[in-house]
Amino acid sequence: MVPTEYYIVLSAALFVIGAAGVLTRRSAILMFLSIELMLNAGNVALAAFARQWSSAGMQTALSGQSAVFIVLAIAAAEVAIGLGILVAIFRHRASTEVDELSEVRY
């Protein structure tokens, strides 16, 4: 059995890569992809902790997996809304570069 720490390290690495993507990408679509990476990093950590708890014989061993389920639903809703906003912006501006979308900055 692979120790839980290894999964946490993998999750942290995924989260850092996703965060770097959000900070460096210019296109909003690619920022969304990186956000998906970060959500998945959190999910991996939750599933790893769920296995840790169930191997420790805790009563609420499946809390982590239930949380992953809810995060998945949230990710789906977030993607639908976010891409809808992107399509709406693209109709007005013919661009999804976040640097150009600065009307509401001040």
Next chain:
Amino acid sequence: MVAFVILAILTLAGALGVVLLREPVHAALSLVGTLLSIAVIYVTLDAHFLAAIQVIVYTGAIVVLFLFVVMLLNVRSEAAIVRFRWLPPTVIGVVVVAAGVITATALIDPQQLPAPEVITSALGGGGPAQIGESLFTDYVLAFQLVGIMLLTGIIGAVSLVQRKPAAGGEL
């Protein structure tokens, strides 16, 4: 341990592809690789139902949505460059050989499915029944809130994307 290392390398390579590749379509397909590796990681964590849901929801729905929007928005007029002429015949050959091998092994060595108890114990507590019990008892409020949120999301997405009808015109 070996499996975990391979999966971790695949996951991180896909993640780096998402962050570094220039073409949005390539980045989205790289994300598919990461998400499938994470589904297998869920299997190694005894979360079999989550693995199935990960494949269905993430790679089946979310990434397809991404690809639709990428192709809707980034309309490139450049001609398609055919770089991998050898790829389609190779893929077809590999698929045909794999299907033949699977069929042959199934015909040579037919086996009964194991008993339901064996399958349940092999699933190790992460099956749909256990998750459902947890979701519908301890977390039923969160579950219902997620339902409301999804409904709001559907309405919001439709109203955002819908074109306004022309003045006086019918929808």
